[in-house]
Amino acid sequence: MKRALISVSDKTGVVEFARELVGLGWELLSTSGTMRMLKEAGLPVTSVSDVTGFPEICDGRVKTLHPKIHGALLARRDIPDHMRQLEENGIGTIDLVCVNLYPFRETIAKPDVTMEDAIEHIDIGGPSMVRSAAKNWESVTIVVNPEDYATVISELKADGQTSMETRLQLSAKAYTHTAEYDMAISAWMRARAGLPEKLFLEYDICQPLRYGENPHQEARFFKTLKPAPYSLATAEQLNGKELSYNNIQDANAALNIVREFKDKPFAVGLKHMNPCGAGVGETIAEAWTKAYEGDKTSIFGGIVAFNREVDLETAQMLKPIFLEIVMAPSFAPEALELLCAKKNLRVLKVDMEGEVTKQMACVSVNGGLLVQNQDLDICSLSLDQCVTKVKPTEEQMKDLEFTWKMVKHVKSNAIVVGSGGMLLGVGAGQMNRVGSAEIALKQAKASLLTEDSERSDAGSLRGTPLNPPRGCRGVDEGVVDASTKVQRTLVLASDAFFPFDDCVTLAAQYGVKAIVQPGGSIRDEDSIKKCDSLGIAMLFTGQRHFKH
Numbered sequence: 001m002k003r004a005l006i007s008v009s010d011k012t013g014v015v016e017f018a019r020e021l022v023g024l025g026w027e028l029l030s031t032s033g034t035m036r037m038l039k040e041a042g043l044p045v046t047s048v049s050d051v052t053g054f055p056e057i058c059d060g061r062v063k064t065l066h067p068k069i070h071g072a073l074l075a076r077r078d079i080p081d082h083m084r085q086l087e088e089n090g091i092g093t094i095d096l097v098c099v100n101l102y103p104f105r106e107t108i109a110k111p112d113v114t115m116e117d118a119i120e121h122i123d124i125g126g127p128s129m130v131r132s133a134a135k136n137w138e139s140v141t142i143v144v145n146p147e148d149y150a151t152v153i154s155e156l157k158a159d160g161q162t163s164m165e166t167r168l169q170l171s172a173k174a175y176t177h178t179a180e181y182d183m184a185i186s187a188w189m190r191a192r193a194g195l196p197e198k199l200f201l202e203y204d205i206c207q208p209l210r211y212g213e214n215p216h217q218e219a220r221f222f223k224t225l226k227p228a229p230y231s232l233a234t235a236e237q238l239n240g241k242e243l244s245y246n247n248i249q250d251a252n253a254a255l256n257i258v259r260e261f262k263d264k265p266f267a268v269g270l271k272h273m274n275p276c277g278a279g280v281g282e283t284i285a286e287a288w289t290k291a292y293e294g295d296k297t298s299i300f301g302g303i304v305a306f307n308r309e310v311d312l313e314t315a316q317m318l319k320p321i322f323l324e325i326v327m328a329p330s331f332a333p334e335a336l337e338l339l340c341a342k343k344n345l346r347v348l349k350v351d352m353e354g355e356v357t358k359q360m361a362c363v364s365v366n367g368g369l370l371v372q373n374q375d376l377d378i379c380s381l382s383l384d385q386c387v388t389k390v391k392p393t394e395e396q397m398k399d400l401e402f403t404w405k406m407v408k409h410v411k412s413n414a415i416v417v418g419s420g421g422m423l424l425g426v427g428a429g430q431m432n433r434v435g436s437a438e439i440a441l442k443q444a445k446a447s448l449l450t451e452d453s454e455r456s457d458a459g460s461l462r463g464t465p466l467n468p469p470r471g472c473r474g475v476d477e478g479v480v481d482a483s484t485k486v487q488r489t490l491v492l493a494s495d496a497f498f499p500f501d502d503c504v505t506l507a508a509q510y511g512v513k514a515i516v517q518p519g520g521s522i523r524d525e526d527s528i529k530k531c532d533s534l535g536i537a538m539l540f541t542g543q544r545h546f547k548h
Contacts, residue, residue: 003072004096005029005048006038007064007126009103010146015041017098017149024156029094031064032056064125073097073132077139096141096152097133100177101126105184105225115192122185127178137171138164144177199371201362206233212245219245229354230255235327238336240346243325247303247346249273251325253409254305258327259356260378260405266307267291269299274410276302278423280402285313290422292317294447303327307352310335329353375545378408381516385539387528392537396491396514400539403493404516408545414495415503417444417512419488424448433494437503441510444490489513495545497521501530508534518544 004026008014011034018028018038028045030038038045049055052066072094075082086093102123107113133142141162143152148170155162162170180202187200203222212219221243223233232243232251243251254270261280267287269277276298279290284306292299299321306314306328315335318326319342326339329352339347356376363370381401383391392400403418410416410428415436417425425444427436492507494517504527507515515531519540531538 001025001027002095003027003029003092004098005064005069005094005129006045006098007031007034007048007129008098008100009123009126010100011037012146013149014038014098014146015043017146017153018043018045020153021096021156024153026096062125064129067091069094069129070132073129073140074136076136094133094140096143097129098143099126099130099133100144101130101181104181104188108184108188118188123181127181130174130178134171134174137167141167142170142174144170144174148173199369207242209245209248210242217245221245221248224359227351228359229351229356230259231351232348234351236349238331238347238349239340239343240325241344243346247325250303251305251327251348254303254327255350257406257409258305258307258352260408261307267304269295269302269304271298271302274426274428275406275416275423276426278406280421283313284308284311285317288314288317290420292321294423295426295443299323305350310339312338315339375408375547377543378405378545379541379543381539381541385541386537387519387524387540388531388536388538390532390535390537392491392514392539393489396489396537399489399491400493400514400516403491404541407493407495408547410495410547412495412546412548414545414547415440416493417441417490417510418493419444419490424490433496433498434500434502434506437492437494437506440492441506441512445510448488491515493517495547497524497544498527499523501526503527504530504534504536504538508536512536514538516541518542520544 004021006014006018006028007030014034015037019041022028022043028038028043029048029051030045031048035045035047048064048069052068054066056062067089068091071086071089071091075086075093077083077093102121104118104121104123107121108118130142130144133140141152143149151166152162155166183200183202190198203224206221206223209219209221211217227234232248232255250270250273253273254268257268257275257278258266264280265282265284265287266280267278267284268275269291277291277294279287279294281287281290288306301322301324303325304318304323304327308328309330309332310326310328311332312334315338319338323345325346325348327348327350330349331339331347336347339345358373358376360371361374381397381404386392399418399421402421403416406418406423407414407416410426413430413433413436415427415433416423417440424447425440425442427438427440430436430439490510490512491514492512494503494515497518497520498504499521500523504515514537516539519542528538
């Protein structure tokens with residue numbers, strides 16, 4: 001008669017599994033809690049203590065650590081001397097082990113867990129049995145996951161034994177089970193012992209990808225064990241094609257921006273990891289209108305994310321535009337129906353509730369890994385941070401706060417220009433800061449001057465030179481938004497300090513009236529003096545946001 005040892009913490013489906021084994025003529029061995037459960041189900045089961053001739057001791061800490069257990073698991077059936085030794089010592093073989101381990105992760109996840117409680121949930125005998133069975137996989141079937149019960153029973157019914165292929169796969173899963181278990185224990189203990197020399201990473205496969213950044217690169221998407229808000233790993237895809245590597249990168253960048261804005265409806269458009277339009281409004285439709293008007297060209301083929309439910313009005317504005325992805329916490333039924341009419345448009349419902357906790361940001365480098373905490377911190381702005389004679393107005397402070405949150409998510413060197421809760425210009429990833437400023441300011445100027453010919457009193461402004469006209473739109477007058485005929489005051493944000501006053505000079509030429517930057521340059525005074533001479537307000541945050 002073949003024997004199976006069953007001792008599990010996760011008792012999902014174990015009674016049904018054991019009943020199938022008994023029906024196939026197997027003898028069951030078990031320990032304490034699992035044994036009671038099997039007996040209550042009316043199944044014949046033998047105590048491990050009856051097999052070893054030794055009682056469970058030390059509050060159950062010692063029960064399976066015995067030669068009659070491990071000899072039964074480790075003996076090679078194809079080595080006569082091994083089998084002779086089993087016979088001489090009265091040891092019968094164990095052919096199947098069904099074991100999963102004490103809930104250590106669940107225990108340490110409790111906010112009030114004590115060291116004593118955690119230690120008591122470190123399994124010793126379980127991992128030993130799992131490893132012994134897995135080592136002798138050619139003869140022993142090891143099952144650590146209830147999801148594999150059906151496969152094992154199916155093969156036993158068909159052939160009287162599991163296949164070599166299945167036993168090898170189950171052995172690999174068993175070693176993974178103990179490795180993850182030991183890694184959780186080690187990481188937890190090392191954190192309490194103050195030992196930072198090791199880094200343990202544990203992720204589960206979320207999905208294989210067709211390819212990486214380019215078709216010749218292989219790629220997979222892995223997820224953390226603990227779900228997190230603003231995560232694509234737990235997002236629900238409601239429509240469209242499978243996400244690609246680049247889709248996931250860009251969509252994640254968009255979600256990182258969205259989580260900065262909670263108080264009012266917000267929309268952002270993104271291309272190649274940088275925002276190309278963003279806006280806040282009283283409604284989600286108004287927010288999207290601002291985001292789209294900021295850069296109608298770059299959003300083509302881009303990704304859009306919202307922090308509020310997408311309604312029908314917003315969906316109607318989105319539908320004519322070629323987009324890769326639309327993300328939101330929810331979609332009104334009629335809005336979802338309209339968007340899903342575009343079969344290739346990826347529509348994602350993303351959990352945006354709950355507190356965002358710091359995670360490690362990892363970057364692979366040749367022969368190593370760079371690790372840092374995610375940049376989740378961002379300081380609030382106040383007039384106390386103003387370093388110039390001119391102070392920003394209340395409306396300018398709102399726009400400075402908006403652009404300060406946006407510039408954090410733009411590739412360095414980063415400059416953004418905004419007005420009225422609307423992103424108008426983005427300068428990203430340039431080798432010098434004034435280059436980024438020039439790009440952002442020219443784009444802002446073009447955004448404000450562009451309008452359809454039928455709405456223009458002076459004819460089409462498309463093709464208007466990007467250099468700002470002197471006199472009519474200087475630092476005193478602000479900038480006129482040609483499409484709405486409203487006076488706009490531009491503000492500018494920089495992710496790091498100005499090394500010279502050239503960015504201030506350039507900003508003034510485009511009508512910028514307020515600037516926010518970290519400060520910290522040995523030439524800060526030059527920029528302050530230039531702002532004072534040009535009537536520009538400037539805030540120093542003392543916080544840098546490089547993004548490489």
